[in-house]
Amino acid sequence: MEEWRQIFYHAMNMFNVVIVSYFILANGIYTVLMLLSLGFVWLHNRRLTYQGLDELRESAVTPPVTIFMPAWNEQEVIVDSVRSILRTDYPSLEVVVIDDGSTDATLSRLITAFRLVKMDLIYRPRLKTKSMRGFYLNPRIPNLLVISKENGGKPDALNVGINVCRTPYFCTLDADCILERDALLRLMRPIVRSPLNTVASGGIVRILNGCKVQDGKVVKVNLPKTGLERFQVVEYLRSFLFGRTGWDLLGGTLIVSGAFAVFHRETVIDTGGFQHETVTEDMDLIVQIHRWAAHHKRNVKMEFTSDPVCWTECPSTLKMLGRQRRRWQLGLCQTLWKSSEMLFNSSYGVIGWISFPFHLYVEGLGSVVEFVGYFMVPLALLFGMVPVPLFVLFVFLSLAYGAFLSVGSVLLEELTYRRYPSFRDLMTLLGYAVLENIGYRQLVLFYRVQGVFRFMTGFRTWEKVVHVGKTQ
């Protein structure tokens, strides 16, 4: 009995060491990312004062772009979304909407709204996809093509887009997203200006809930009404403004949000297109490109820019939030597992030595460690292995550090883009940044652990997040 007791004590002690190490590692890296981003985003914002868009808009050498909008049962938002992107300020733009076998009125609403006619056109597949049902065009809107196909999932729909795309670059955009008018120009700027071959460029995704939308355009930015959505605003700011920017600066970009990103078509085709093995095809593609570039010794660049904005609706119920976060976590685990050869592989530089291990140990497995910690540390307390005051202090430190990072992201927003105009909005955001670590963080952690569990049990289904139109 005594022996078991000793083993238990040793195990508890070891776990406590793991928890503390995880805490130091994760927060250490987050702090580095935050400090890097604070400097860089501020500087980027200053540089924007002389980086006019007119040059890009009027230049004959700005490459044409095709926007792909895959849609599956998006009847509520699809027409407004397409209207919005047709108004995008870009010199040479084509729009391809891919109806992925919707069972609702997505296709018929598009046909009616844009007076589309079914045509029997040639389809030249370079990537294998499910079969086509029809092509819909209006000769008076020559830059809009709607394709109806059999349901095959988002990666399949995006591959259809690649097959019909004629332009050297394409932009992926979710059907529930609203692009700011000049967002595509801004997103293409790093591609046009870089002397290196920039094969992917990602922009920032902001939360649409609560904003006033008129004719497919955000006319007034407001904070959402509910706490759940407001927490997500802070979370998105943290994730995009300092997470993605920080990794971009370190050269360790592993995630570019497929909700709004531009890719070089031929590179994507060379890497095999969007894959079906994971439920986060965007991250999977970025990892694939890294592997392809290392394998073929290509010097390519993937950039994240914080000023091109795409607005999207975030989940407003716990059920939908759970679906979304489980999927993200499941996709993260699937992608990292699929490309495990990159771990500590010097061919991948920063990616192999810092970014990949961070995503694996902190973002992936860290969720389980943190979750188990919520049970094990109190257990250690119960068995008298940790002094009560130290336990309280540690919990407090953990919450305070979380608040520090979240407040940092709100400050970053304030130093740069200030999208939330009223003073009250700022104070509300700061309040939610402080409170985010009490309750909301644990809730999201729970969903993430479910995602890891699903990965371990081989679950592969894409959980659909239904958008209910929480704009004004």
Added chain:
Amino acid sequence: MPFLLEHIFAVVITLVLVVLLGTGGLVVVAVARRQRREKYFQRIDDLRQRYGPVIAAVLAQKLEYERALAVLKGISGFDRDFVLEQLLLEEKKPPPDQVTILRRLCEDLGLVKLWQGRLSARIGSASIRDAVARPGSVLERFGWLHFLARAKAADNLGIIQHRPSWPLLVKALDDPHTDVQRVAVRSLAAIQEPDSFAPLVERLHSVVLRPATTLSLRAVKTALVNFPLKQAVGLIPSLNHPHRRIRFLATDIIREIVERHAAREEEFVLDAKVFPPALAEAFLNQLCFDENPDVRARTAPVISHLADPRATPVLLTLLGDGQWFVRLHAVRALAKRKFLSQAPSVAQRLTDPQWMVREAAARTLLVFGRVGSEHLASHFLTTEDRYSREQIADELQRAGLIPSLLAQYGSAEDGIEGRVIAQFAQMGKTSYLVSVLHHSSEHGLRMKFIQNFGRHPDPQIRAWVRHIATRDPDEELRALAETTIRQAVS
């Protein structure tokens, strides 16, 4: 000394305090920043309200220049220069008729001198004044962030198209920071000083020949394309350069300049007045035979605008080039009504092995109007090449020609239209046809279609006939459809 629990306590407590202080500090910075920005915007708004109408009036030439200048000289304070810059350069691309006045205002208010000083990294009284007025700008004025000030200065000089500043901007092409180089390139393009063309061409060469250059090729190319056509003669040495990529870029820049002009003028022709004979000769005798197919391809659009009898034969040569994209550019270059007589040569490309050439050929023929359409239709009916047929069907649909095809079919005696429709039905490409018929109320057309095609095995046509037979209010049509269905079944 052993690591005691007390030490852990001390470390954690210190960390908690540091983090709390840090968080509090961030909150204070955020709030203070918001308040400062609100004050700043308030001041700018006030000034805009006060001086905006004056600036607008003088730019629209509704207010005497001297009076406006006197009013603007009344703006004072440490941040005077910054405020004036904000007010005057609100429009990043001022209309051409306002640029002269704007430039004069900037000169007379001392802004141009200030920007020139910044660009050449001179520290003057203005920099010190500005740094005092906006403490946040100290690093920009004197520190490693000075490149921000230099780039902004270069940008401002470009916005007001300040011609005398071009030597400074050319010097800025060698600035240690890429941003300054890039903005200088852009500003030179805006100013369009003829003497600055050569340094830009030189920069183009160095970007190609020294890949380590941080400036992007696109930026230099965009700037050169902005210059007027008469400057193109400055690219002759590049057209003869031994490096194939430089030859390609020079050809492509001239192509872009020519296409920009062509887009503005309807009957644009490249004659000796606008296009130096030396250049024309280079395109007709040398570049169209260049070993680099990219160069050959880019010559086609330029040659198509040349007022020279040799132009058409050269284009026809390019139409038969071994490289598909040379043929593609040649076919596209021929898409002008003046090349109507070349329709048979273009029609030959409808059977090109490369689908993009076939597509371009079909589109070019459609540009030719009736003559082109006839060529297209006759090829559609006679060719044995399945891919060529598919391509034509594709283009006829994309161009929205099916409704007019059906209208002509309905109104004319049996002609080519009927055979084209039969070909579409034969190929199973009837979605568009049937869609037009569904929305048509033309009695004659529908009668004729049912008589001629009602028994066709195509499922979409069959479904439409069934629809007519059961739902159409027109009795005669319904009866015909019913009879046709019966005949088809028997």
